[in-house]
Amino acid sequence: MPELPEVRSVARFLNKKVAGVSILKAECFFEKMIWRNSVQDFLNKVSNQKIISVSNYGKYLMFELSEQIIISHLRMEGKWSISKKEIDIYNKSHLRLQFELSNGEFLKYYDSRKFGTIEIWNKNEYLDKSGMDKLGPEPLNNEPPLKYLKDKAIKSNSVIKAFILDQSVLCGIGNIYANEILFAAGIHPERITKSLSDKELNNIIICSNKILEKAIALKGTSIHSYKSGDGETGQFQHELKVHLRKDEECYKCGSKVVKKQVAGRGTYFCLVCQQ
Ligand SMILES: [Zn+2]
Missing domain, CATH: 1.10.8.50 (Helicase, Ruva Protein; domain 3)
Structure with a gap:
């Protein structure tokens, strides 16, 4: 299971590639991975929003959009990649979610074991509603005291x-x-x-x-x-x-x-x- 260093690496890679780019269209191929929202609601919410940044807190990967935050938990085998539509960096049969981006690329999520989850929240409520406010400090930068x-x-x-x-x-x-x-x-x-x-x-x-x-x-x-x-x-x-x-x-x-x-x-x- 990816831990903080692995998720930080994914976040840095994605941030370089998609910060400032907009999501034109979203498609989900495995509905159960979307938590707490209907799939249609999720797809509607992310469409036509700009990705401001990608970051992580511990094992949680976060896409900050104009109005909302997507939280992706990779669990055992979840993987994100960026590619042209026709190219799959991972096994195509494991593709669960994809975003068509305004720069012509596709942001894709693959998960062979299907344990990963995706949530979307308004920025002002995501911390307590997602439970992330219960997380301890990351052991980095001399933290915690x-x-x-x-x-x-x-x-x-x-x-x-x-x-x-x-x-x-x-x-x-x-x-x-x-x-x-x-x-x-x-x-x-x-x-x-x-x-x-x-x-x-x-x-x-x-x-x-x-x-x-x-x-x-x-x-x-x-x-x-x-x-x-x-x-x-x-x-x-x-x-x-x-x-x-x-x-x-x-x-x-x-x-x-x-x-x-x-x-x-x-x-x-x-x-x-x-x-
Ligand atoms: Zn020893």
């Missing part, structure tokens, strides 16, 4: 792996980066959150910033089927220190990396380096 994470940690009874995956605590971290952050911070994924010291919580903030910023610079991690908007692959998979390295030697101490289900997710860690 230690006090914020400490307050949340004290109230939590969960293990640290589940805690940093909780989007209402930190927004944008999924399984891959959670594994990498806890390895870099030297913290066992099953530690109870409220047992963590200030120093350990601060280390999580520093490591999450560092890892996400590097992953953004490398346009994300290309494992499974993720590709950035132009069909290219991100390069952070070459930087992974623990994720998918079961039974391989830990880069820090040489013992074997273990894999265990923690918080329902495949968790890779080093029993020696992560205490």
